[in-house]
Amino acid sequence: MLELRYVWEWPVRITHWVNVVAIVVLSVTGLYIGNPFISVSSTTPYVMGWMRFIHYVFAYLFLMSFMARMVWMFCGNRYASWREYFPWVTAKGRERIVGTFAWYTFLRKTPPYEVGHNALAVMAYAGVFTLFLVQCITGFAIYGQFEPGSFWFNLTQPLLAVGNQQLRLTHHIIMWLLIGFGIHHVYSAALMDVKEKNGCLSSIFGGYKFVDPEEEVE
Amino acid sequence: MKEEQTPAALSIPEETLLKWEARGIKRRDFIKFCTATTAALALPITLVPRVAQAIEDNRVPVIWVELQSCTGDTEAFLRANQPTAAEIILDTLSIEYAETIMAAAGHQAEKSKDDAIKKYQGKYIAIVEGSIPRDGAYCCVGGKSALAIVKEVCGNAAATIAVGNCAAFGGLPAAAPNPTGAMSVQEAVPGATVINLPGCPVNATNLTATVVHFLTFGKLPATDKLGRPLFAHGKRIHDNCERRSHFDAGQHAEAFGDPGHRQGWCLYKLGCKGPETFHNCPTCRYNEGVSWPVMAGHGCIGCSEPGFWDTMSPFYRRLPQVPGFGIETTADQIGLGLAAATAVAFGAHGVASALRKNEHDSKEG
Structure with missing residues (x-):
């Protein structure tokens, strides 16, 4: 018999969707800031001004969401826990990695049984969270320069030694990496929804997944 | 009630001025110099006599x-x-x-x-x-x-x-x-x-x-x-730039000599490094305050930043070259290629996945 299990708690879902909205808005406004593709003829529209304002507001929103998720790593259930993110540390985790990899590369017929994230997914997310961190740091390092001596400037000033332009390039490249990740993420979620038949896609809205206790081996 | 503020009387001693006049420098020029220098140092105007005194002594x-x-x-x-x-x-x-x-x-x-x-x-x-x-x-x-x-x-x-x-x-x-x-x-x-x-x-x-x-x-x-x-490097060029209103509005020169460039629009898209450079050029300018690069129509190249020749180039592009790629390739082209490659790869994976049979299908079907 299938049973319903509450897998994604509300902080996980909320931060997930805030991140989605923030990344989309930040990418669009960020692309404009990097290469202003709208040009206006009069001085009244304040296009760049608004783009930057929206970028900064959503940057703060994204930072808060990211930090909340990091805190939840230590408060949430086992599927949200930080321990999930290092499957390669344990022998069982390595087995899951090999299994998932084999399934993705058509070397085995059934996907390994998973309730939360699969082993490759969590590793990707660990990488994505690292990118989030670098993105927040480089972003606020660039932002803080409008006022030397401000909180962000003092916090991030050592990074200027890396080179102001390198900060911008890094910020820019990570945006593209996250866009690439987004494409992969949506595809994989849909694929899992089809193949695992456990309500993977709807679970990020409602939090519940279908679990077959017979298959669950601890 | 707000107290009325009368600025303290500023005076440079007459004998100082006479001494400079004897050297062939008009008192007006001397006062201008002391005032301008005090302002450049971001010191209060009340310090002008002290500056004059110091130069004298x-x-x-x-x-x-x-x-x-x-x-x-x-x-x-x-x-x-x-x-x-x-x-x-x-x-x-x-x-x-x-x-x-x-x-x-x-x-x-x-x-x-x-x-x-x-x-x-x-x-x-x-x-x-x-x-x-x-x-x-x-x-x-x-x-x-x-x-x-x-x-x-x-x-x-x-x-x-x-x-x-x-x-x-x-x-x-x-x-x-x-x-x-x-x-x-x-x-x-x-x-x-x-x-x-x-x-x-x-x-x-x-x-x-x-x-x-x-x-x-x-x-x-x-x-x-x-x-x-x-006093000279405490603010970014971009934040004091005379073309800043064009930047905020979204008015950007696209090429040297185009209508936007001729109308004095922002040089951001021509690779101006004003947003990366800390200097007081917009306020002090060069050559008796006559002009400075951005005013003359050329973007800043970041010449007051460490290693600017390496870090700020290409001077006519916003971002540096991506290491390992050709000099003509921008970060955006690489990013777009990456996104497209991802989409193609996963699209192919999706087609293959749709065609493959899996256990559930055979069991149920």
């Missing part, structure tokens, strides 16, 4: 050495500023040694430098222009290597002012691959008291103001982490 010996330089900073200082201002400051300073302007030559010149170092030890200002090569073979003056010269001149000075990007950060000679092993004054003489006045060339107003600050307060002005005075 002190005659500071200066040793100006040129190493791996193009003499651009000397030129900027001697020619650019209001002639009277240069006269005032040159009257105030006692230039003991400066290759470009001194009358002496050869052994006589070197002797005057050695004498000055001995005579004014710990009291003079050293001004260094140009970078210092690690290997003496690349730059020698009077049989001494550049490194030996700065060690001697800066090591015995009350303070050293490194003028221009070369002296402050290594500048063009230190650009990759840095064949001479060029380094800044701070790197060459780690123990010396050095203030960096980068820029290519140094802004004469900032140099004058730094000297006046030293004369007035007996110490160098407050600096940022890179050793640059905050």
Whole structure:
């Protein structure tokens, strides 16, 4: 018999969707800031001004969401826990990695049984969270320069030694990496929804997944 | 009720003004110089008499050495500023040694430098222009290597002012691959008291103001982490730029000479490095406040930042080249290629996945 299990708690879902909205808005406004593709003829529209304002507001929103998720790593259930993110540390985790990899590369017929994230997914997310961190740091390092001596400037000033332009390039490249990740993420979620038949896609809205206790081996 | 504020009466003593008039400098020019310098230092206007007093009282010996330089900073200082201002400051300073302007030559010149170092030890200002090569073979003056010269001149000075990007950060000679092993004054003489006045060339107003600050307060002005005075490098060019309103509005010149460029729109898309550069060019400008690059229609190239030749190039692009890719490839093209490749790869995976049979299907179907 299938049973319903509450897998994604509300902080996980909320931060997930805030991140989605923030990344989309930040990418669009960020692309404009990097290469202003709208040009206006009069001085009244304040296009760049608004783009930057929206970028900064959503940057703060994204930072808060990211930090909340990091805190939840230590408060949430086992599927949200930080321990999930290092499957390669344990022998069982390595087995899951090999299994998932084999399934993705058509070397085995059934996907390994998973309730939360699969082993490759969590590793990707660990990488994505690292990118989030670098993105927040480089972003606020660039932002803080409008006022030397401000909180962000003092916090991030050592990074200027890396080179102001390198900060911008890094910020820019990570945006593209996250866009690439987004494409992969949506595809994989849909694929899992089809193949695992456990309500993977709807679970990020409602939090519940279908679990077959017979298959669950601890 | 708000108290009415009457500005304190500012007066420069009549005898001071008369003394300058006797030297051929109009009192109006002298007052202008004192006021402008006080403003450049971001000091309150009430300090103008003190600045005038300091210029009057002190005659500071200066040793100006040129190493791996193009003499651009000397030129900027001697020619650019209001002639009277240069006269005032040159009257105030006692230039003991400066290759470009001194009358002496050869052994006589070197002797005057050695004498000055001995005579004014710990009291003079050293001004260094140009970078210092690690290997003496690349730059020698009077049989001494550049490194030996700065060690001697800066090591015995009350303070050293490194003028221009070369002296402050290594500048063009230190650009990759840095064949001479060029380094800044701070790197060459780690123990010396050095203030960096980068820029290519140094802004004469900032140099004058730094000297006046030293004369007035007996110490160098407050600096940022890179050793640059905050009064000159405390704000980004972008945040004080006269074209900033065009940036905020979204009016960008797309190419040199296009209608936007001719109307003075923002040079951001032409690669202006104003958003990356801390300097007071928009407020001080160059050459008697006549103009500065962005005003003249060319983007900033970040010449007051460390390693600008390497880090700020390509000068006509917003972002640096992505390592490992061709010089014509931008980060956006690479990113777009990456996103497209991802979509294609997963699309192919999706097709293959849709075609494959899996256990559930066979069980249920």
